[in-house]
């Protein structure tokens with residue numbers, strides 16, 4: 081059996097009651113296939129029960145455990161110790177909350193506030209299109225679905241928004257823009273004009289610098305910048321909208 085790693089985790093702590101932030105170092109031994117959420121749990125059990133962090137499904141499906149590890153937004157439940165050591169070439173990890181909303185405590189951020197930007201784009205069908213088929217169900221063809229199915233893997237982990245420098249400067253943010261682009265591509269939606277109005281507003285796509293950091297960090301390997309690029313290129317503009 082391979083020897084465990086000796087890790088140094090330098091975690092950004094925040095106590096909102098003081099209020100104060102500081103970096104605290106934890107040294108621990110860990111097996112190679114432990115995940116970073118396991119490390120946080122180990123810290124709680126063996127070293128410091130006061131460290132606050134967030135997770136829910138721990139299967140990379142809910143997006144609640146996003147943190148920055150050595151500056152890169154990632155899902156803590158998905159990252160194995162051996163993968164992290166290989167990727168960053170070190171056993172020393174600086175772990176910080178993702179910077180998309182105020183910190184509640186330590187690694188926990190206010191997701192309700194982060195979701196406000198997603199809610200602003202109405203990530204659901206606003207105005208149902210007329211069903212072209214004589215059926216109670218609207219059948220989306222495989223060809224139509226192919227245009228946006230990739231984006232339906234989004235779990236709103238906000239890793240892309242955390243990596244995007246523009247999302248801290250009045251931009252709706254990559255995942256919110258993509259959520260609206262998906263509904264425009266969805267043939268069941270008729271509210272394209274209403275959607276484009278927001279996407280071409282001051283907080284819309286022209287805030288994006290096409291750096292592609294969003295696509296680079298997405299744990300679901302979605303090319304987020306591609307969907308933003310479609311809007312920027314005017315792919316959905318018609319005389320009516």
Ligand code: SF4
Pocket residue numbers: 233234235236237238239240241254255258297298299300301302304
């Ligand atoms: S697009 Fe990717 S990085 Fe952005 S919120 Fe969705 S899953 Fe997370």
Ligand code: SF4
Pocket residue numbers: 240243244245246247253254287288289290291292293294295304305308
């Ligand atoms: S490509 Fe645009 S949305 Fe994506 S990270 Fe860069 S500025 Fe943000």
